[in-house]
Amino acid sequence: MPSTAFYNEYNQLIAQINQWDHAYYVLDNPSVADAEYDLAFRQLLEIEAEHPDWVTAASPSQRVGAKASNKLPKIEHAVKMLSLANAFSLEETYSFFEKAAKDLDIAPEALVLFSEPKLDGLAISLHYDHGLLSYAATRGDGLVGEDVTHTIKTIKTIPLKLHSPPPPAQLEVRGEVFMPKAAFAKLNQLAVQNASKVFVNPRNAAAGTIKQMNPKLAATRGLQFIPYGLGAYQGAHEFSKHSEILAYLHQLGFRKNPHCYTFAGSFAEFSHNYQVMAEARDSLPMQIDGIVYKIDSLAQQNALGFIARSPKWAVARKFPAQNDTTQLLAVDFQVGRTGVLTPVARLEPIFVGGVTVSNATLHNMDEIERLGLCIGDSVEIQRAGDVIPKVVKVVSQGTLRTPIIMPDSCPVCAAPVERNDGQAAFRCTGGLTCAAQGAERIRHYAGRKFMNITNLGTKLIEVLYSKGSLHTIADIYTLKAEDIANLEGQGEKSAQNVLDSIAASKATKLGTFLGALGIHEVGEEGAKTIANYFKNLDAIKSASFDELMQVPDIGPVTATNVVNFFNDNKNVAIVDSILAAGVHWPHEEAKPPGQQPFAGQTWVLTGTLSTMPREQAKALLESLGAKVAGSVSKKTTCVVAGLEAGSKLAKAESLGVKVLDEEGFLAVVGQEVQ
Ligand code: IVH
16 A cells, blocks of 8 residues: 555545535535535546556545446345335324234334335445445345446445444445435426436436436436445444434434434324324425334334235335326416526316325426427326426327417517527526516626625515515615615614625626626626626627627627627616616726737646735736636646645646746746736
8 A cells, every 4th residue: 555645645635525525415514615625526536547546446536437337237135125015094004003013912002113204216225345335236126136336326425435433344224315306306407408308206217317327427416315224234233223223324424314203102193293294295305205114123123024025013104196187277488587488387276195286387398399288188297306296298188279389578578588599498588677587687696706795685685676676787776775774674784784785896897797797608707708808898798799709618609698688778778877886897908819818728727826816817817818727638738836736737747738837927927918
């Protein structure tokens, strides 16, 4: 094993990243800024590129490992993986445990029960060999499963190395892999945009992700794992209760199932627990399809054993089904906060899964086409992980069928509706003046990345917007103290703080202001690039499509959106009134592209510079047309290495990329800025 200080540093980096991952994914308590995490991860990858022989299976980089072959190998389970008996009513649940108590020859009240949400994913068995994850398998038929180690390793809530030393010689953790509702919604949104396969529910999405071949794809899907028990175990711990096993697994680095409870001597309590969970279900971040009740004592579990495929000591009380059929009465188009028009199904009201449903999302026009849907049809609706139910299929066509047509003008502001080439979404072109987009536009404008109006937060914007004090971003500058002071929870002092932060934000940069306008597809970086290129707002306002296409990294969609934005007089009037209110930035003369000596070049800064902060050096390089990147590759033009430059310098040297020290850097840029 290498014993250099660099190798120690590498291991410390691994320990640090593992600790951050655990705090973030398992404890839900992030302990580091994203940027710092990204930097550390990049350093890790850089070191590993230089020392491939140091990399072990426990490095966080190995979460996305080699591709598996296209047929998953079979794995035999040492201990059979059981399923659960279901109960569909309180009575069935009672009688399940009354029978268990009878078999144990004790009074039912003497049982101590433990309840866990039944996570709606797929069962997975994880094998740890002396603390290191060695392989993972699906349940399969309970006796033989499939080897899914390649995708399982990408799940950040699964430790690659167990936390608490000394590790048990052998440990098999069993639990559920699932896709949180938010990740599922995002996945399907993307699928609809790309016209690819839409998953029916989070469980299918999780199973599909785990069983496919590409770990890189799996890593992007936000899967999670929560354990619910042990399989094979060889270690020093003696457990007497199921709840102790779960506590031990949490110590080893696994996530806890939220909302677990112990019920001693009272059946009535778990009836109440079921009602509470059925109501809380929609607000949980993951889909659950019932509650599992288990006898906590392991001695009692062993005494009871199992029948066929399920234990006699645990039962799943399932929530009622969540699919049903109703009629599509009409389709309305809702304008979202970013201008996207979403078709919404208006349904004949129906009671599904405990609530009355009268609306369902249809995602977009491609989805309507895929479903072959018309107004008047009978449709199957589903309450999946999402709180908003959706239409899954046409059950039978209506006798009177009306086609669903996207309106050509915005239902809120009447501006034309357009669709960019290749995109699924239709958007309102009302820009800064569409009321549906107003509050979001203002939030974007005032946000930390842009105008950074610190005391004008999302809540306050929404209240001011709903009261009519804010319509567009220009209204920020006409706000009066009394508009704010009279609101609930606000006073004169907080009103003054808001006005002060508005005043302080007026000194800005051109790129920041341009990004703040929220032109579609013009993000923080894009806005900076455009600003650096044109140097003043008038030049940007009057830039043609062809001129914008000359800007490095700016494509046709962005160029079109910028031209359209400034062609709209209403937008120009808003921008002009903001400038009249005193928003300003340092004036710079436009530098034609020929005078951007570093245009097309990529520079990397590493280590500490003694004459200026790194941000300043970055701004200087950008003003000369260079792009400043965070990592070194063959395409890097030059690396500036300050004091204590580390792995990036080493990488530049190994790739033969040009390196300048601080003096050399100052000499080169000095010539250009004079
Ligand atoms: S205990 C021997 N606990 O439900 C008992 N299962 O329908 C093993 N499931 O195959 C299961 N959440 O995949 C248990 N908190 C939980 C669960 C849970 C989800 C799944 C598991 C099992 C299936 C049975």
